[in-house]
Amino acid sequence: MRRTWQRVLGDLRTRTHLDAYVVSACALVFSALSLVGDVLSQRLQLTVLLAGVGLLVFRITLPGPRVPEVDAVLHDRTDLEAVSVASQLAGARDVAVFAPSGINLLNSSTCEALRSQVLSRADGKVRVLLLDPSATEAVRVAARQLDDGQEFAVEPLVPSIRTVMSRMETMRGWSVPGSFEYRLIDFSPGFSLFAVDPGTNNGSLIVEFHAVHGPHTGTRMHINLSRASSNRWNDYWIDQFEHLWALGRPPVN
Missing domain, CATH: 3.30.870.10 (Endonuclease Chain A)
Incomplete structure (x- = not known):
């Protein structure tokens, strides 16, 4: 867990993968809010869900890191x-x-x-x-x-x-x-x-x-x-x- 937090903090410091962290943070916040009643409309929840899925699909299409000669x-x-x-x-x-x-x-x-x-x-x-x-x-x-x-x-x-x-x-x-x-x-x-x-x-x-x-x-x-x-x-x-x-x-x- 410590290594994971170090990696996340390192990415944030160098502004790496910011899009993924923003969508993940929004998903966590919206998930927490959905537990306390009808705070969020179904349309807003669906929008966040589709954004997260879209980002994941987009990242699948990105080429993986190459091991340089x-x-x-x-x-x-x-x-x-x-x-x-x-x-x-x-x-x-x-x-x-x-x-x-x-x-x-x-x-x-x-x-x-x-x-x-x-x-x-x-x-x-x-x-x-x-x-x-x-x-x-x-x-x-x-x-x-x-x-x-x-x-x-x-x-x-x-x-x-x-x-x-x-x-x-x-x-x-x-x-x-x-x-x-x-x-x-x-x-x-x-x-x-x-x-x-x-x-x-x-x-x-x-x-x-x-x-x-x-x-x-x-x-x-x-x-x-x-x-x-x-x-x-x-x-x-x-x-x-x-x-x-x-x-x-x-x-x-």
Whole structure:
């Protein structure tokens, strides 16, 4: 029963199956009222009954959920670059980024898109979490994985972090209606994350797994999640970011 209520509350939070819940609620209310006498006319009772039956018949005709092939949900960076970051940010209000350096994502064009499409809104919010370059041991371990693990590394970790931090400091000085904040964390958990409105049905969440070896960073495996694809794993990765964000600290100027 507890799991059922959790599922129902999750559906209501994400506005999923609202039509079914509305009709079910009306049917329950009308059933209760019919027990206390002739409160409801037979015509109204029949209308609710037909609406419920009609909804059930309609849902029977809907195609069932497809089990996607692995290659349909797992990608490398080349596949994801087919859709520009600017287009992903169109209409967005909540953006969360975690990456050791963020050098590939947080370039000048992405920062401008964040300014013009998210931070230009009073309710826009951007949060960025980076590896703390002063955490010497954590940076050494991360560099061994991220730099030494690539056959053709182009952008060393520490200079990349410094470059992106400089951009973040510039963004902190912007006079914009929205809210911008970045923090630093003293360890790298082995993945990067880019979430756009992850709490909504239209949001998206991309996770990149760093692994330990590859020709270059573009070959790393990514997974693109949404509410439609999986409430469970979408919530899981949002929770991962929120946990890391709580562990991060504001930069010391």
